[in-house]
Amino acid sequence: MKFTETSLKGSFILDIEPRGDNRGFFARVFCQNELREHGLNPVIAQANIAFSARRGTVRGMHFQFPPTAETKIVHATRGSILDIIVDLRPESPTYLQHIAIELTADSHRALYVPERFAHGYQVLEDNTETSYYVGEFYTPASEGGLRYDDPRLELVWPLAITEISTKDSAWSPLSEIEPDLQMKMGLP
Numbered sequence: 214m215k216f217t218e219t220s221l222k223g224s225f226i227l228d229i230e231p232r233g234d235n236r237g238f239f240a241r242v243f244c245q246n247e248l249r250e251h252g253l254n255p256v257i258a259q260a261n262i263a264f265s266a267r268r269g270t271v272r273g274m275h276f277q278f279p280p281t282a283e284t285k286i287v288h289a290t291r292g293s294i295l296d297i298i299v300d301l302r303p304e305s306p307t308y309l310q311h312i313a314i315e316l317t318a319d320s321h322r323a324l325y326v327p328e329r330f331a332h333g334y335q336v337l338e339d340n341t342e343t344s345y346y347v348g349e350f351y352t353p354a355s356e357g358g359l360r361y362d363d364p365r366l367e368l369v370w371p372l373a374i375t376e377i378s379t380k381d382s383a384w385s386p387l388s389e390i391e392p393d394l395q396m397k398m399g400l401p
Contacts (some may be wrong), residue, residue, distance in 0.1 A: 214239055216251050216325075219302045219312050223327035225251065226314060227286065231321075242323065243286065243346060244399050253325060254284045259347045262290070265336040269375030273333015274299060274359040274368075274384070278397045281355040282328035284348035292341025293317040295371055296324050299331040299359065303395040309387075311368060316343075331359050333381075335370045357394070358384040 215228040231238035241247075246256035274297070277283050287296055299311040314324050315337070326332050334343070358381065361368065363395065367388045386395070 214244060214247050214297050216247070216321045219314075221298065221307050221310060221312055221330070222305065223253075224298055224312065224330065225253070225325040227323040227325055229321045234368045240321065242288070242321070248325075249323065254325075254328070254348045256284075256348045257346045258350045259345075261347060262343045263343045263345070265343075265376070266339060267375045268336055268339050268341075269372040270336040270341075271333065271361050271370060271374050271377045271381065272336075273297070273381065274331040274361060274366075275333060275381075276301060276329070276331045276354055276357050276359075277349065278357055279329065279355075279356040279401075281349050281352040282398075283326075284328055285322050285326040285332055286346040287326065287332070287334075288321070288323045289315065289316040289318050290342045291318050292338035293345065294334040294336055294341060294343060296332070296334040297368055298324070298326050299366060300329075301394065301398045302329045302333055303399050309365065311366060311401075325367070328381075331357075333361060335372060335374070360384045361387055364386050 229240035231240040248255040
């Protein structure tokens with residue numbers, strides 16, 4: 214696997230190194246040793262898939278507060294997405310900054326999302342499926358979210374939003390939750 218660190222420390226683009234022959238190719242998409250060598254959390258507590266029928270669907274921006282903050286490795290296994298992560302580490306020089314990476318089934322590219330980051334994406338093709346390897350168990354009591362259209366975040370979605378859950382539309386604006394967010398996301 215090839216690891217390319219993004220401008221948000223601890224987040225990585227993961228590219229496969231295919232080994233091809235007359236049958237096609239074989240490539241590793243997860244390796245505990247390689248993740249550990251890059252200082253990343255190699256634990257998978259859960260593996261999840263999400264299917265989105267309509268182009269323009271937005272999912273996010275989701276996170277869990279410590280002590281059950283999640284790491285994620287996200288792939289588009291069918292179709293394509295624009296994946297966005299936001300740094301929620303109050304002590305980080307990139308606090309509230311984000312990156313956007315296109316993930317496609319054809320590229321086999323993945324994004325490693327560190328703990329204490331918000332994550333979300335927009336579906337770029339109908340009938341898109343994503344796969345997540347998650348480093349912590351889903352804990353509803355620790356769940357949090359940011360609005361996909363919060364003006365402080367300046368997130369740019371490339372398509373008109375066709376679908377979004379009621380829950381994702383109802384997250385409070387950062388202006389109302391930031392002191393609590395900083396306290397809960399801060400280092401102990």
